[in-house]
Amino acid sequence: MTTERVDVLVVGGGPVGLFTAALLAARGVDVVVWERRTDPPTGSRAIGIHPPSLDAFATIELDGPVLAEAARVHRGTARSRGRPLGTLTFERASDTHPYVATLDQHRTETLLRARLDAASPRALRTGTTLTALDRHRDHVDARGTDPGGAAVSVRAAFVVGADGARSLVRDLLGIPTTGREYPDRYVMGDFADPEPAEARTAALVDVGPHGVVESFPLPGGRRRYVVLVPDEDLPVAADAPDPQLASRLTAIVAARTGVTPDPATCSMLSGFGVRKRIARRVGTGRVVLVGDAAHEISPIGGQGMNLGWLDAAELAPLLTAAVASGAPGPWPQYARRRQAAARRAARQAEVNMALGRPLGTVAAAGREALLRTVLRLPTADGLARTYAMRWA
Incomplete structure (x- = not known):
């Protein structure tokens, strides 16, 4: 088995992982995305796209394609x-x-896939499942299986866990969460x-x-x-x-x-x-969490997916600089800012839910x-x- 070498491995090819990878690829970072699903995106699911996310999309010229399809809530x-x-x-x-855009999630993901493919063809590896992470001082070895069940391996300078609320990356790192069920x-x-x-x-x-x-x-x-x-x-x-x-x-x-x-x-x-789940840490060594892997909040208010995109927007330039310099990554500062944003959004969602109860x-x-x-x-x-x- 040959070990592929990349700058950044993103685990999870949903909307947050795709945006993270597209931002990195646009900055010249060699990035690969492992996504366990094999089917193309389907379903409307999360629909709200808030103004800060549209601003972040503009950095990779994604705002135009999204707004060409989206409805606008004034x-x-x-x-x-x-x-x-x-x-x-x-x-x-x-x-x-001056509006909030709405678009079916499968269309947003499809547009993100197209943007990533334009910047880095074949970066997205569907049907690839992570099985293990081995962390070292200056790199991370990731092991997994391809669509046929064969073993695959990547050596990356950094790994980004964008694999959702039930994050395997977070579990492999042994990072606990705090939170509650509603x-x-x-x-x-x-x-x-x-x-x-x-x-x-x-x-x-x-x-x-x-x-x-x-x-x-x-x-x-x-x-x-x-x-x-x-x-x-x-x-x-x-x-x-x-x-x-x-x-x-x-x-x-x-x-x-x-x-x-x-x-x-x-x-x-x-x-x-x-439910609400906040990871106690969002970075360990050269592995960092984004989106629901780091903070899961109530869907009421429609801010969870946007929080993940804004995680990616702040993380991408930090990772780009760290890849160039060989630094291990400034996770404490990033973590404080993004987890503070998640806690604020979680409190707002709690208020929204309280206002809507019988x-x-x-x-x-x-x-x-x-x-x-x-x-x-x-x-x-x-x-x-x-x-x-x-x-x-």
Whole structure:
């Protein structure tokens, strides 16, 4: 078995790993990505792309292709039982991108793959699974298997673990996590957009007494609905969603908001629970973690994938310099900044979840009054910047 030599091995070819590799390749770093999946990306899953991520995409000329396909969310409107409480506008949240973009994750990943391939053909090795890491003073040896089960080996100056919340890289390093499980359970589905024309570029959050319903415009005249549900019997993502589950979801949306999506137009249906996990360390020697491998937060608020992209944007120039100089990498400074960002996003997600939980009649009325007041204050622009991740 021949050992391949590279500057950086990225483990995980999802959206964060692909962006990390594309940034490095654009800087002339010799990079390889091991991705265990063999199939091309599918499914809508994470959809939100915030202004700082679009700015980071611009460094590799990815912002244009993404925005050519994406829907743009210009404002967020809070409702209760279908009645408006107030609106946040994103027009002053960013000088470069006064909106949040939405795009199906499989399209974002496909565009990232194309950008990586343009900078470094054959850098992405699908069907390749990591099995072991051997760390040394000036390099890391990674072993794995290729799509046929044969052994493969890479000697890298650095390894980036971008392999998600159940990170094998993190486990092989023996890095523990802290966090908690939340009781909240959600079902999300994509439908033809039933909202009136004036709401087609708005994120809508209905915080009625029976639990939150969030919705976001998607490309192609579709809308993503995210619904807090009382049970734990959650569906899994499916290309052909169960018609009965789709009807149940639309019935909940109708009962809480007064708007009824057409269940026959459902193109994706999935359920998820919520947990928070923060790695105690994000770097050990010449191995560093990014994205969910370093910090998993609630999907409510749509910031988790963006946190990973912003990890990559900060890490790439540090790694490039370390490859050039032979330095072991400045992980403590990087770790402090990125884990602080993750903790802030996690706290914001916790607030979002709390605002959407079921309440009694009196408490729900109090919540409505609070939101009306907050959304009318001069500080609402700052709140919009927070939701648009301008702090990250």
